[in-house]
Amino acid sequence: MNAIPQVASHPVEASSARPVLLEVRNLGKRFGGLQAVTDVSLELRGGIVTTLIGPNGAGKTTLFNLITGHLTPSSGDVLYEGRSIAGKQPWEIARQGVGRTFQDLHLFSRMTVEENILTAMEKSAWLWQPGGRSARRRRSEKVAEIMAATHLSGLAHARAIDLAYAERKFLSVARLIASDAKIWLLDEPASGLDPRSYDRFVALLRSQVAGGVTVCIIEHNLDVVVNVSDRVAFLDQGKLLAQGTPREVLDDPRLASIYFGETA
Ligand SMILES: Nc1ncnc2c1ncn2[C@@H]1O[C@H](COP(=O)(O)OP(=O)(O)OP(=O)(O)O)[C@@H](O)[C@H]1O
Known part of the structure; x- marks a missing residue:
């Protein structure tokens, strides 16, 4: 008690x-x-x-x-x-x-922070990145906003595997935000x-x-x-x-x- x-x-x-x-x-x-x-x-x-x-x-x-x-x-x-x-x-x-995080975080460990966030965004944001220049700009602005909100700005090009534990946890939340x-x-x-x-x-x-x-x-x-x-x-x-x-x-x-x- x-x-x-x-x-x-x-x-x-x-x-x-x-x-x-x-x-x-x-x-x-x-x-x-x-x-x-x-x-x-x-x-x-x-x-x-x-x-x-x-x-x-x-x-x-x-x-x-x-x-x-x-x-x-x-x-x-x-x-x-x-x-x-x-x-x-x-x-x-x-x-x-319906988004979810896991105790073991389920990140793409060899991808960068930015790539981890992009892969959680709408399917058109996956690897081939179609949609022209304005769509690309919108996506990169959204990734920048999400990284700022999750205290990951400056780590855009760091691989998930190289992040500190708290940063990895924030990245798992960043992916949820990106998924809408x-x-x-x-x-x-x-x-x-x-x-x-x-x-x-x-x-x-x-x-x-x-x-x-x-x-x-x-x-x-x-x-x-x-x-x-x-x-x-x-x-x-x-x-x-x-x-x-x-x-x-x-x-x-x-x-x-x-x-x-x-x-x-
Ligand atoms: N895939 C599975 N096969 C067989 N039994 C399982 C399986 N998953 C969970 N269990 C059993 O179901 C019960 C509930 O487990 P669960 O993991 O949902 O509890 P929990 O409340 O999340 O526990 P904890 O707080 O320890 O994580 C436990 O007795 C567990 O051993």
């Missing part, structure tokens, strides 16, 4: 009044004899940050994989902008506007960041959310949960046990004892 940080009142009010962008409906996933996700229903509302928390093995990553098409649900559905995306290929779901994804699923985006990079990350996230991006985060660090979340969903053993404001969820002693593995 002591390890739960003080929950500050959060500026985003009435998040339940915002439109639902993505809906997880009675979702289930079985791996052989293991029911990893059981009848989970969850709404991700536009322009807010929803954070998934829960002990190891709770099913958070599996839920992300079900949403992004990296796994096929055993039951239930995922609706994005009101249409089912369950069972579609990851690239189809990504192209519709409407919803971002971020797997522990703040882990391993030094304090300055962490502050920069929170400021970047806030500015993107203020600009209309919808975010869902998997996070273990409760300070980060309190700092960035409008809504929190608590999973345990594949089941959604609670959802609400950070205060409602983190102040619940029953959830705290599950989270910290204490006997009730």
Whole structure:
């Protein structure tokens, strides 16, 4: 209980009044004899940050994989902008506007920062770069803006493999911005960041959310949960046990004892 940080009142009010962008409906996933996700229903509302928390093995990553098409649900559905995306290929779901980062970042390690960002942009920006001079200028202006927003200006020609860890994390977010994804699923985006990079990350996230991006985060660090979340969903053993404001969820002693593995 002591390890739960003080929950500050959060500026985003009435998040339940915002439109639902993505809906997880009675979702289930079985791996052989293991029911990893059981009848989970969850709404991700536009322009807010929803954070998934829960002990190891709770099913958070599996839920992300079900949403992004990296796994096929055993039951239930995922609706994005009101249409089912369950069972579609990851690239189809990504192209519709559901973007994702991974713990291992999934960058093109031998490509430069600029190339990594360009490859995340619309398909016409890929390698052959068609569209004439004005399209090329627009693209390079957009890449420059994204690099400025993600503190990567000056590193345009550095290869991803040669970047510091925090820079690689920012590059993974830069690729999301470049993709114009409407919803971002971020797997522990703040882990391993030094304090300055962490502050920069929170400021970047806030500015993107203020600009209309919808975010869902998997996070273990409760300070980060309190700092960035409008809504929190608590999973345990594949089941959604609670959802609400950070205060409602983190102040619940029953959830705290599950989270910290204490006997009730
Ligand atoms: N591909 C798979 N095959 C079999 N079992 C799996 C697979 N992926 C996940 N699991 C199991 O499903 C359960 C949920 O795992 P998951 O990775 O979704 O939990 P998590 O909440 O993300 O955990 P953590 O916080 O430790 O990353 C675990 O028991 C895990 O071992």
